[in-house]
Amino acid sequence: MKRATLRDIAQTLGVTVATVSRALKNYPDISATTKQTVLATAERMHYAPHPLAVKLRQKAYKVVGVVVPDIVHPFFSDVISGIIDVVEALGYHVLLSQSNESYEKEIRVTQMLLATGVDGLLVCLSNETVDVGHLRALQEYDLPVVLFDKINSGLDASTVVTNDFQGAYDAVTHLLDQGYTRVAHIKGPPHPENTRQRFAGYRAALAAYDLPFRPEYVAECHAVSHAEGAAFARQFMALPEPPDALFAVTDSVAIGAMTALREEGRRVPQDMAVIGFSDWAVCQLVEPSISSVAQPGYDIGRRASELLLREIQQLRDEQPLEHHHLVLDATIKVRQSSQRPIVG
Amino acid sequence: MKRATLRDIAQTLGVTVATVSRALKNYPDISATTKQTVLATAERMHYAPHPLAVKLRQKAYKVVGVVVPDIVHPFFSDVISGIIDVVEALGYHVLLSQSNESYEKEIRVTQMLLATGVDGLLVCLSNETVDVGHLRALQEYDLPVVLFDKINSGLDASTVVTNDFQGAYDAVTHLLDQGYTRVAHIKGPPHPENTRQRFAGYRAALAAYDLPFRPEYVAECHAVSHAEGAAFARQFMALPEPPDALFAVTDSVAIGAMTALREEGRRVPQDMAVIGFSDWAVCQLVEPSISSVAQPGYDIGRRASELLLREIQQLRDEQPLEHHHLVLDATIKVRQSSQRPIVG
DNA sequence: CACTGTTCCGAAATCGGTTACGGTACCGAT
DNA sequence: ATCGGTACCGTAACCGATTTCGGAACAGTG
Numbered sequence A, B: 001m002k003r004a005t006l007r008d009i010a011q012t013l014g015v016t017v018a019t020v021s022r023a024l025k026n027y028p029d030i031s032a033t034t035k036q037t038v039l040a041t042a043e044r045m046h047y048a049p050h051p052l053a054v055k056l057r058q059k060a061y062k063v064v065g066v067v068v069p070d071i072v073h074p075f076f077s078d079v080i081s082g083i084i085d086v087v088e089a090l091g092y093h094v095l096l097s098q099s100n101e102s103y104e105k106e107i108r109v110t111q112m113l114l115a116t117g118v119d120g121l122l123v124c125l126s127n128e129t130v131d132v133g134h135l136r137a138l139q140e141y142d143l144p145v146v147l148f149d150k151i152n153s154g155l156d157a158s159t160v161v162t163n164d165f166q167g168a169y170d171a172v173t174h175l176l177d178q179g180y181t182r183v184a185h186i187k188g189p190p191h192p193e194n195t196r197q198r199f200a201g202y203r204a205a206l207a208a209y210d211l212p213f214r215p216e217y218v219a220e221c222h223a224v225s226h227a228e229g230a231a232f233a234r235q236f237m238a239l240p241e242p243p244d245a246l247f248a249v250t251d252s253v254a255i256g257a258m259t260a261l262r263e264e265g266r267r268v269p270q271d272m273a274v275i276g277f278s279d280w281a282v283c284q285l286v287e288p289s290i291s292s293v294a295q296p297g298y299d300i301g302r303r304a305s306e307l308l309l310r311e312i313q314q315l316r317d318e319q320p321l322e323h324h325h326l327v328l329d330a331t332i333k334v335r336q337s338s339q340r341p342i343v344g
Numbered sequence C: 001c002a003c004t005g006t007t008c009c010g011a012a013a014t015c016g017g018t019t020a021c022g023g024t025a026c027c028g029a030t
Numbered sequence D: 001a002t003c004g005g006t007a008c009c010g011t012a013a014c015c016g017a018t019t020t021c022g023g024a025a026c027a028g029t030g
Helices: A006-013 A017-024 A032-044 A051-058 A074-089 A103-116 A133-140 A164-177 A193-208 A226-237 A251-263 A297-316 B006-013 B017-024 B032-044 B051-058 B074-089 B103-116 B133-140 B164-177 B193-208 B226-237 B251-263 B297-316
Strands: A063-068 A093-098 A120-123 A145-148 A158-162 A183-187 A218-220 A245-248 A273-278 A291-294 A325-328 A331-333 B063-068 B093-098 B120-123 B145-148 B158-162 B183-187 B218-220 B245-248 B273-278 B291-294 B325-328 B331-333
Touching (some): A074 B093, A120 A133, A133 A145, A158 A164, A164 A193, A164 A245, A164 A331, A183 A226, A251 A273, A297 A325, B074 B297, B103 B133, B164 B193, B164 B331, B183 B226, B226 B251, B245 B251, B251 B273
Parallel strands (some): A145 A158, B063 B093, B145 B158, B245 B273
Antiparallel strands (some): A291 A331, B291 B331
């Protein structure tokens, strides 16, 4: 069954496509009788407007492009879910691409999205990306871009991020409030702003409690893996005065550290408290359950798409684009791994 | 900066759009000199063909729609990742939607995808879906549909699924090979074909080892949750002759069961072996690590999109559509939770 | 009867490309 | 000089809708 066009309806009724179009979109200049006739035959012929023809005429794709480093990641799944819920409510759709944390591929997919046609772009930069010329090029073609999570100050665009500083600060003060005094930190690679903020939050919390910053209590991940967490935990335990608490840059590192601690015969949280970051589902499932800092992924997706849709509308109204910079709070989830048992 | 059109180039050069078009698409009827001139000015004016105009003329969207019940799920993330990698290599893009396991919403999003324009659809049915009239309607509009994971025999379409029967069979025979003889099963809701196949595989494995099927060793989940796993584990332990091994319909149930076992003072795998299904990342991270049956999510995405793209091509060539039904093997991942320790 | 004003619809431009078709100019061959 | 052939380019139809403009038909008024 072929899809009926305006002309098909017009020919069967002996009128022109203009009349049919007017009838279907209840325009003023149409008689009630012909309107009814057109509507009836349109229904009968299973008419549906051709998406491309409408969009070409309207100069609107009704599509936003999304670029994330990796879809197979609970945080990004959350973000995407938030994006979809917002944009679909306004009749937009989501074109999804992943960069696989590759700068090359990020350029390629943004170019592909531009070529295939989108009204705007939501981008989380790859870890490799330092130059944002490819995104600036998109902006010059009047394509609004909103960055989230991994952002770059080199681009004049709206941004939505987690408050990594505050999340880290809250996590460490939580440990300090429990009475732990020697808090170690396994930090992430130096480059991404997120991990730098977490490190800064760690230091600020120590300073707020008048505790010294001890470099031997800080290790820097390269791969941000399970194995690295375990290795650094062993390194910390081998110190003359080992730490009594650990703030890990992300949950997988925290879990690796906990595995190593168990193998060394140390109990969590009695001998060492542990708190992670990202609040993966696994944190609630393991024993002891792991405290973590939850990132508002779904909300990041929502707010970022709201900003983008607003900019798309402003562009259509030929108003100047307003950029906003949102910083959404992280919330610490206190579980067993960081709760100091009451000492009798 | 506005995007240049063919007419812009044509006017600045004093030729017609046809000439420009031919030059850009290296058509035969064009002189080398004008071709060079056109290419140069096109470059200078940052010309890029308007996606909608091309697609309208070509009658190809270069887009496939994807509908999954829930994006925030590692299995579906894997599938989507596989889909994207395949279709992007052929110049297609992915429009993503989720049904939230709602029949109503599944209908709504498929209608939206049809209205917005796609060349084909990859669908994983929601748990609520029994009637597939909405998908059959799409097929009548010459829109190829490929089902994956959650399928329905009521639709004449290609399908790609995991071999749940074989995965379950392998999991249970693995337990039996280890010497466990009283294997329990926590099954999923009765409706989805997947969980029925897993139950069937469980029964077939018992039968192959001449073991009796004991109804008291089978429990049926409703919410398929962590909590249900724990509750059923306690129920099993309260039996006069408790089971010594457990095959859970999915990992979260297995983890819930293991938590309850630990609280009851039972050791895994010494007192009870456990194997799950889906092979979530958490299985490798916890202690003891959890054996599980891995579903080939990425491959399902790849194969399903290959089938869909082939059908799209067949439709374009006006050939009859060939439907295929692929069943991809699941692979068991043996870890600590199901390895019977060597008894000295 | 002429004039004005509605009401309703058709003609045509438009969005930005693609492509079949036709025509001009120029070549060499007869 | 005429013809056939080729190279190159313009004209225009086309994809399927939206929307402006103008005109026909008809009613009402002076």
